[in-house]
Amino acid sequence: MSVLLIIAVAVYAIYKYFSKTKILWRKSNKYGKEEVEVLREAPGPFPLPVVGSLHLLGRHESPFQAFTALAKEYGDIYSIKLGSAKCLIVNNLALIREVLNQNGNFVAGRPDFLRFHKLFAGDRNNSLALCDWSNLQLRRRNLARRHCGPKQHTDFYARIGSVATLESYELVQTLKSITQTTEQSINLKPLLMTSAMNMFTNYMCSVRFDENDSEFRKVVDHFDEIFWEINQGYAVDFLPWLAPFYKKHMDKLSGWSQDIRSFILSRIVEQREMNLDMEGPEKDFLDGLLRVLHEDPNVDRNTIIFMLEDFLGGHSSVGNLVMLCLTAVARDPEIGRKIRAEIEGVTKGKRPVALTDRSNLPYTEAAILECLRYASSPIVPHVATENAKINGYGVEKGTVIFINNYVLNNSEQYWNNPENFDPSRFLEKTKVRTRRNSQCDSGMESDSERSPSKETETEVYSVKKNIPHFIPFSIGKRTCIGQTLVTTMSFTMFANIIQEFDVGVENLDDLIQKPACVALPKDTYNMYLIPRKQ
Numbered sequence: 001m002s003v004l005l006i007i008a009v010a011v012y013a014i015y016k017y018f019s020k021t022k023i024l025w026r027k028s029n030k031y032g033k034e035e036v037e038v039l040r041e042a043p044g045p046f047p048l049p050v051v052g053s054l055h056l057l058g059r060h061e062s063p064f065q066a067f068t069a070l071a072k073e074y075g076d077i078y079s080i081k082l083g084s085a086k087c088l089i090v091n092n093l094a095l096i097r098e099v100l101n102q103n104g105n106f107v108a109g110r111p112d113f114l115r116f117h118k119l120f121a122g123d124r125n126n127s128l129a130l131c132d133w134s135n136l137q138l139r140r141r142n143l144a145r146r147h148c149g150p151k152q153h154t155d156f157y158a159r160i161g162s163v164a165t166l167e168s169y170e171l172v173q174t175l176k177s178i179t180q181t182t183e184q185s186i187n188l189k190p191l192l193m194t195s196a197m198n199m200f201t202n203y204m205c206s207v208r209f210d211e212n213d214s215e216f217r218k219v220v221d222h223f224d225e226i227f228w229e230i231n232q233g234y235a236v237d238f239l240p241w242l243a244p245f246y247k248k249h250m251d252k253l254s255g256w257s258q259d260i261r262s263f264i265l266s267r268i269v270e271q272r273e274m275n276l277d278m279e280g281p282e283k284d285f286l287d288g289l290l291r292v293l294h295e296d297p298n299v300d301r302n303t304i305i306f307m308l309e310d311f312l313g314g315h316s317s318v319g320n321l322v323m324l325c326l327t328a329v330a331r332d333p334e335i336g337r338k339i340r341a342e343i344e345g346v347t348k349g350k351r352p353v354a355l356t357d358r359s360n361l362p363y364t365e366a367a368i369l370e371c372l373r374y375a376s377s378p379i380v381p382h383v384a385t386e387n388a389k390i391n392g393y394g395v396e397k398g399t400v401i402f403i404n405n406y407v408l409n410n411s412e413q414y415w416n417n418p419e420n421f422d423p424s425r426f427l428e429k430t431k432v433r434t435r436r437n438s439q440c441d442s443g444m445e446s447d448s449e450r451s452p453s454k455e456t457e458t459e460v461y462s463v464k465k466n467i468p469h470f471i472p473f474s475i476g477k478r479t480c481i482g483q484t485l486v487t488t489m490s491f492t493m494f495a496n497i498i499q500e501f502d503v504g505v506e507n508l509d510d511l512i513q514k515p516a517c518v519a520l521p522k523d524t525y526n527m528y529l530i531p532r533k534q
């Protein structure tokens with residue numbers, strides 16, 4: 001019997017070896033004539049029948065840790081079979097650039113996971129982040145850019161600032177009233193999430209909701225569940241025949257997304273449609289979307305609703321990120337003290353922190369960037385939409401491509417002691433020139449007409465710009481459209497909380513953070529907020 005088994009395994013191994021796909025890659029030569037190259041796939045672990053190499057991922061807490069470990073064995077680029085899906089894993093910066101920049105046009109698809117369909121009314125192409133590339137996607141990205149990625153010094157950017165300050169102020173008032181009535185630790189996460197959602201609905205749709213509105217709270221909870229869900233991987237993603245065992249779970253996902261859609265329609269969109277003003281200046285993102293819907297017969301109402309849902313859903317990332325920033329401060333109170341000292345220097349404790357303070361609060365901003373590095377949020381997997389050549393290897397159409405940014409964020413090649421949480425790694429000293437009155441050092445404003453002024457050079461800290469190996473929002477064609485919203489809103493919320501409260505936990509071991517994940521479960525650890533004495 002065992003001899004038969006050994007023979008079967010040997011035959012399977014020989015069959016797999018010789019049946020390794022050769023990939024045809026077409027390119028134009030210098031005379032414009034098409035040439036075909038026959039390429040081999042990148043090497044990789046030997047797949048088992050049915051599960052492929054899924055079992056290798058199970059050995060680690062996160063698949064990205066498994067990818068990093070496998071790179072030590074197979075090199076920085078390797079093929080792996082997960083279930084029946086062919087996958088390519090790329091593990092260094094040069095390769096990541098080759099994939100996302102040079103080959104961006106050929107790898108702009110997304111994997112066809114059943115869960116993704118369930119979350120978007122049965123079709124993942126309704127989602128901006130999970131759809132395949134298309135002209136519609138290009139149009140949606142362009143439509144969203146002005147509101148969701150506004151440039152500094154524009155009116156929309158200033159509006160992000162005023163909304164974020166207002167909502168942070170409201171949050172701080174709520175936290176103050178809670179901490180006045182209890183000395184217990186509090187379930188902080190839902191409060192951050194409702195505040196973040198109000199930042200988004202207020203900025204994008206000019207409406208905000210009472211934190212005690214039960215429908216609103218339910219929808220915020222659903223969004224948070226979905227954010228956690230999207231950050232997880234399941235065997236059923238690669239073994240779709242397991243779907244019947246996941247029926248209850250899939251029904252839950254569909255239910256959450258239906259609730260969200262009907263809330264957005266009844267509480268936001270329909271109200272606005274009744275009073276839509278087509279003449280005046282565009283008020284907000286919702287105005288922009290509804291005007292396009294009215295003016296362009298090729299735009300479908302569902303497209304608009306799903307877009308809004310997608311972008312409003314971005315608030316979950318802000319709430320989760322701020323929770324992680326507060327977690328970092330609870331782990332190391334010295335970081336909190338440094339942030340507070342910096343903030344005190346700017347606001348003198350007399351006003352809330354505003355977005356316009358950001359350039360004067362480099363350590364605070366650096367703490368958020370360090371949170372992004374430390375959490376190492378994965379890049380959404382890409383899919384090859386045609387045969388491609390990467391690092392000399394053939395990549396077959398349909399191959400799922402995992403970009404291992406976890407390896408970049410944790411590499412000693414790029415960071416000193418990457419396992420430590422240290423915001424100062426994002427800071428650099430820069431020289432600034434300041435004009436000072438040469439005769440008077442009183443701190444009063446100088447009158448340059450009357451007294452000669454002198455330029456002095458002072459060294460200040462500022463946040464390092466464009467670190468090539470730090471790509472939390474990815475690079476290339478499908479880069480994140482929400483990065484301005486994330487960085488501005490989380491900065492304002494986080495800074496205002498730290499200005500007002502000390503943060504702590506009963507037991508540091510409770511602060512469990514999954515590697516390569518920017519999400520925390522909906523129900524997570526409580527924290528202590530201790531109001532600061534003014």
Ligand code: HEM
Pocket residue numbers: 128129130141148310311312313314315317318321377378379380381382472473474475476477478479480481482483485486518
């Ligand atoms: C912690 C916060 C966030 C992080 C770390 C993050 C990171 C990313 C990453 C890595 C991608 C994939 C890029 C790629 O596939 O190459 C992405 C895509 C995307 N993000 Fe974000 N994101 C965040 C928050 C947001 C927010 C707040 C929004 C919107 C309000 C948003 C909107 C999108 C969209 C629409 C895409 C899909 C773009 C496309 O596929 O064409 N993200 N994000």
